[in-house]
Amino acid sequence: xxxxxxxxxxxxxxxxxxxxxGRLKSLSVVxxxxxxxxxxxxxxxxxxxxxxxxxxxxxxxxxxxxxAATMKLDAVSAFFSLPVIVLGSxxxxxxxxxxxxxKHECGGYWFFYCLLMASMLFLTASANAVLFLMAxxxxxxxxxxxxxxxxxxxxxRNAAWRFLVASHVGTAGLFIMFAIISAHCGSxxxxxxxxxxxxxxxxSLVFFxxxxxxxxxVGLLPLHxxxxxxxxxxxxxxxxxxxxxxxxxxxxxxxxxxMFLPVHSASWGWALAxxxxxxxxxxxxxxxxxxxxxxxxxxxxxxxxxxIMMGLGCAILAGxxxxxxxxxxxxxxxxxxxxxxxxxxxxLFLGSGAAYFGTGTRKLExxxxxxxxxxxxxxxxxxxxxxISGLPPFNSFISxxxxxxxxxxxxxxxTSSALLLAGVILAGLGLIGGLAMATFSRTFGLVFxxxxxxxxxxxxxxxxxxxxxxxxxLVLVIFLLALLSPFILIPVARVASMIAAASGVTFxxxxxxxxxxxxxxxxxxxxxxxxxxxxxxxxxxxxFSGGDVNDRCTWDCGFAAPDARIQYTSSxxxxxxSEVFSSIxxxxxxxxxxxxFFPERASFRTDAxxxxxxxxxxxxxxxxxxxxxxLRALQHGRLHLYICYLAIVLLALxxxxxxxx
Amino acid sequence: MISIHSVVFxxxxxxxxxxxxxxxxxxxxxxxGKMGPPVLQLYYDIAKLMRKSxxxxxxxxxxxxxxxxxxxxxxLGAALLVPFFFSEACCRFAGDVILMAYLLGIGRxxxxxxxxxxxxxxxxMGASREVLYSALxxxxxxxxxxxxxxxxxxxxxxxxxxxxxxxxxxxxxAIMLLIAVSWMIVLLTENARIPVDDPNTHLELTMIHEVMIxxxxxxxxxxxxxxxxxxxxxFSSLLVGLTITAGAVPSYLHIPVFMLGMCAVAVIIGCVExxxxxxxxIHIPKFIVGSGALAIIALILKIAGN
Numbered sequence: 021x022x023x024x025x026x027x028x029x030x031x032x033x034x035x036x037x038x039x040x041x042g043r044l045k046s047l048s049v050v051x052x053x054x055x056x057x058x059x060x061x062x063x064x065x066x067x068x069x070x071x072x073x074x075x076x077x078x079x080x081x082x083x084x085x086x087x088a089a090t091m092k093l094d095a096v097s098a099f100f101s102l103p104v105i106v107l108g109s110x111x112x113x114x115x116x117x118x119x120x121x122x123k124h125e126c127g128g129y130w131f132f133y134c135l136l137m138a139s140m141l142f143l144t145a146s147a148n149a150v151l152f153l154m155a156x157x158x159x160x161x162x163x164x165x166x167x168x169x170x171x172x173x174x175x176x177r178n179a180a181w182r183f184l185v186a187s188h189v190g191t192a193g194l195f196i197m198f199a200i201i202s203a204h205c206g207s208x209x210x211x212x213x214x215x216x217x218x219x220x221x222x223x224s225l226v227f228f229x230x231x232x233x234x235x236x237x238v239g240l241l242p243l244h245x246x247x248x249x250x251x252x253x254x255x256x257x258x259x260x261x262x263x264x265x266x267x268x269x270x271x272x273x274x275x276x277x278x279m280f281l282p283v284h285s286a287s288w289g290w291a292l293a294x295x296x297x298x299x300x301x302x303x304x305x306x307x308x309x310x311x312x313x314x315x316x317x318x319x320x321x322x323x324x325x326x327x328i329m330m331g332l333g334c335a336i337l338a339g340x341x342x343x344x345x346x347x348x349x350x351x352x353x354x355x356x357x358x359x360x361x362x363x364x365x366x367x368l369f370l371g372s373g374a375a376y377f378g379t380g381t382r383k384l385e386x387x388x389x390x391x392x393x394x395x396x397x398x399x400x401x402x403x404x405x406x407x408i409s410g411l412p413p414f415n416s417f418i419s420x421x422x423x424x425x426x427x428x429x430x431x432x433x434x435t436s437s438a439l440l441l442a443g444v445i446l447a448g449l450g451l452i453g454g455l456a457m458a459t460f461s462r463t464f465g466l467v468f469x470x471x472x473x474x475x476x477x478x479x480x481x482x483x484x485x486x487x488x489x490x491x492x493x494l495v496l497v498i499f500l501l502a503l504l505s506p507f508i509l510i511p512v513a514r515v516a517s518m519i520a521a522a523s524g525v526t527f528x529x530x531x532x533x534x535x536x537x538x539x540x541x542x543x544x545x546x547x548x549x550x551x552x553x554x555x556x557x558x559x560x561x562x563x564f565s566g567g568d569v570n571d572r573c574t575w576d577c578g579f580a581a582p583d584a585r586i587q588y589t590s591s592x593x594x595x596x597x598s599e600v601f602s603s604i605x606x607x608x609x610x611x612x613x614x615x616x617f618f619p620e621r622a623s624f625r626t627d628a629x630x631x632x633x634x635x636x637x638x639x640x641x642x643x644x645x646x647x648x649x650x651l652r653a654l655q656h657g658r659l660h661l662y663i664c665y666l667a668i669v670l671l672a673l674x675x676x677x678x679x680x681x
Numbered sequence: 682m683i684s685i686h687s688v689v690f691x692x693x694x695x696x697x698x699x700x701x702x703x704x705x706x707x708x709x710x711x712x713x714g715k716m717g718p719p720v721l722q723l724y725y726d727i728a729k730l731m732r733k734s735x736x737x738x739x740x741x742x743x744x745x746x747x748x749x750x751x752x753x754x755x756x757l758g759a760a761l762l763v764p765f766f767f768s769e770a771c772c773r774f775a776g777d778v779i780l781m782a783y784l785l786g787i788g789r790x791x792x793x794x795x796x797x798x799x800x801x802x803x804x805x806m807g808a809s810r811e812v813l814y815s816a817l818x819x820x821x822x823x824x825x826x827x828x829x830x831x832x833x834x835x836x837x838x839x840x841x842x843x844x845x846x847x848x849x850x851x852x853x854x855a856i857m858l859l860i861a862v863s864w865m866i867v868l869l870t871e872n873a874r875i876p877v878d879d880p881n882t883h884l885e886l887t888m889i890h891e892v893m894i895x896x897x898x899x900x901x902x903x904x905x906x907x908x909x910x911x912x913x914x915x916f917s918s919l920l921v922g923l924t925i926t927a928g929a930v931p932s933y934l935h936i937p938v939f940m941l942g943m944c945a946v947a948v949i950i951g952c953v954e955x956x957x958x959x960x961x962x963i964h965i966p967k968f969i970v971g972s973g974a975l976a977i978i979a980l981i982l983k984i985a986g987n
Contacts, residue, residue: 391742411787412780425776428836431827436984442827443980447820453786454816461790461812465797471740541774549758549784557750564900567734574738574799575895577885588805596813600966
């Protein structure tokens with residue numbers, strides 16, 4: 021525990037030093053990176069120790085002016101600190117390696133980056149509502165300053181403000197939620213929350229407030245609108261941390277709250293299962309219509325949050341139905357998906373950043389053919405794309421497989437509600453998997469394959485080895501998570517049983533074996549599949565490629581001079597999907613029609629803003645804005661009148677106090 | 682764990698799979714009043730392709746060269762998990778059907794990115810359609826499957842299909858028929874048959890599967906053609922296992938009855954292809970979603986019946 025706190029301090033102090041030395045850019049970068057990596061390594065040791073042993077670290081009690089506050093690192097916190105540590109350190113290295121592209125002042129940027137990482141570690145370790153909310157606020161504010169880094173771009177400013185508003189609306193829900201629980205037990209300590217019995221109505225109120233508050237961070241369906249723009253306008257390494265680590269803190273919070281409430285209600289499970297399904301499908305349909313590389317990846321974060329939520333919902337329902345084997349598969353699967361998604365998403369964002377530095381654009385319509393000029397980045401991104409689509413032999417397949425397995429077990433249970441749940445999981449995950457495959461084959465194909473659509477004459481260059489190193493490590497992590505999954509599942513199962521134990525569900529070793537055995541076979545088959553593919557492919561190109569010619573032109577219906585312009589574009593690729601789901605995503609169409617026999621010029625472009633933003637939030641906030649106009653009379657900018665307001669309120673409170681007494 | 686039976690049946694499958702498209706073509710030729718190519722034509726084609734050397738587009742990258750191997754092995758891996766001849770699969774475990782679907786999925790992923798690799802307008806067109814149609818077909822397959830799991834109480838494909846019996850058809854004829862029809866549509870979609878896709882069309886604009894492999898030649902094309910035939914065999918054998926049911930056939934008749942069943946599926950596909958035209962592209966999603974709706978109706982009937 022001391023080591024973990026030291027790590028947090030190292031990162032924070034490193035951030036401060038990086039800020040102070042901001043004038044000397046290279047020194048500031050070295051201090052910032054060094055503190056993130058060093059602090060990360062320092063925190064990694066106690067976290068893995070706790071995960072491996074299953075024990076608990078000693079608590080630290082801080083004597084704050086508000087009262088004593090406990091910091092504690094248990095298996096659940098240690099588990100959720102892993103993505104923060106790994107992605108935070110790797111993204112810091114990446115940031116250092118790409119810092120010469122950034123012409124902005126870098127000291128403050130490093131400070132907020134370190135603050136973000138430190139606050140997330142602090143968040144996982146806080147076992148007190150006040151500490152938790154403090155860490156939560158620091159995390160949100162640090163993230164805001166990181167997103168608004170390129171504040172000369174109006175869209176980046178808008179994105180950051182939207183993030184700040186959404187984040188605070190969510191935090192308001194959390195304040196109310198923690199106030200309700202602590203009012204019941206009279207303390208802000210988490211240890212006290214778990215012991216306090218609450219009525220079923222209060223428990224439901226607490227759960228749905230938590231779902232709202234944490235749902236904003238994870239990107240639950242109507243609350244996701246800040247996500248695509250913020251991830252798109254932040255730098256690649258920041259997006260990687262925001263998506264891979266920060267949004268996972270939402271799940272951490274949600275799971276903590278579930279552990280406070282011993283008796284769960286079926287409505288929570290259904291809310292999570294259906295909410296997750298709708299989130300996943302909506303995210304992918306919208307992702308398929310996007311033309312900004314990073315927005316596609318951002319929407320996919322939302323989709324994966326949907327998958328994790330479906331798993332959690334299934335686990336809650338299984339706990340209520342007293343089917344531990346089913347709960348085990350669902351809970352372990354969704355926990356493992358947290359790690360898998362962090363690894364894939366980190367890799368994809370870092371890869372998208374490398375593609376951006378190579379080409380100078382994020383527009384899918386202006387990319388293409390990068391596999392020839394940036395072969396390593398292409399290979400890394402390709403692995404990430406296949407992995408995040410949940411395809412074997414990569415890591416996300418294993419976690420999705422476990423959630424699928426939960427669905428299959430639910431189908432066997434036989435009750436009507438279990439069949440419905442199985443239908444939601446199997447059909448829903450099947451559709452989500454298919455659409456994810458569509459999204460990422462499109463993205464990878466448009467960016468890295470084919471011929472370049474860019475009209476620039478400069479060839480993109482492969483990035484430096486230091487930029488590629490974090491990506492290579494993440495690829496390694498992906499393979500380890502996939503091939504060693506039966507072993508990795510053991511500590512994950514320990515975390516899962518700790519979560520389940522809070523609501524009175526105990527997992528027996530048989531439950532675990534029942535679910536881990538299929539994973540083991542699936543991982544083995546995947547491994548041999550990969551082995552055979554690589555082997556035969558090498559053999560084919562080494563010994564059976566005699567006489568092959570590599571200089572023919574692509575077959576285009578007999579047209580002998582194909583060029584990059586006749587390729588399928590991102591708009592054309594997504595047109596059939598947008599057509600089918602036209603009630604959900606409605607792309608704007610811009611351009612001039614083709615007219616006459618010898619058309620001179622014509623153009624076509626689509627643009628698909630988020631439907632909920634367009635049809636719900638913009639009208640809604642417009643309405644609120646108009647309704648609030650009269651209140652502007654109160655806000656006139658005269659300081660002495662503001663002080664007068666304060667005096668009036670205090671006086672009113674005093675009178676109320678006296679009268680009430 | 683692996684019985685000698687299932688290995689023999691697996692090898693038999695690998696040998697027989699390319700004959701299935703031959704039977705379909707014979708049926709189509711019969712409807713057209715022609716002799717048609719021999720049933721073994723695909724064997725000759727693949728043998729010829731394997732002897733040739735390949736021609737690649739200059740736009741093609743490593744993905745184009747890697748994809749055929751991935752497609753071949755992913756289909757082979759999926760075949761390990763599917764029960765043939767009313768027997769056990771080579772490998773059975775809880776949830777093997779998910780691995781089967783996702784192995785076919787990685788084959789498709791590579792097919793699609795390889796199509797985009799050559800930078801052709803037509804191949805991109807096929808890729809864009811393929812990903813949408815296959816995504817829409819997934820829920821239909823899984824919904825049908827979960828009703829069968831509920832009926833048989835087993836989580837592996839071998840267990841599910843050995844647990845099916847004529848009794849089940851007698852008790853729930855509507856549910857079983859709905860699943861059979863929806864799986865037939867899934868089969869037609871996944872294997873690029875009419876009315877979703879026309880394997881023999883002469884216009885690149887209207888193709889889906891064929892257009893994605895336009896640039897392939899020689900051994901690469903041979904591997905892909907073989908994988909397609911094997912995939913057709915996989916889906917057909919699931920359909921045969923569902924309709925004839927393992928419980929209804931005495932064990933000494935397993936091989937002949939299964940072969941007859943496979944021929945029957947091929948004849949049905951041939952009849953469908955000869956009698957109806959390919960749907961217009963804008964109607965195809967409705968057709969596939971329709972199959973999902975049938976499977977969901979089956980599920981609802983099952984839920985209501987409980």
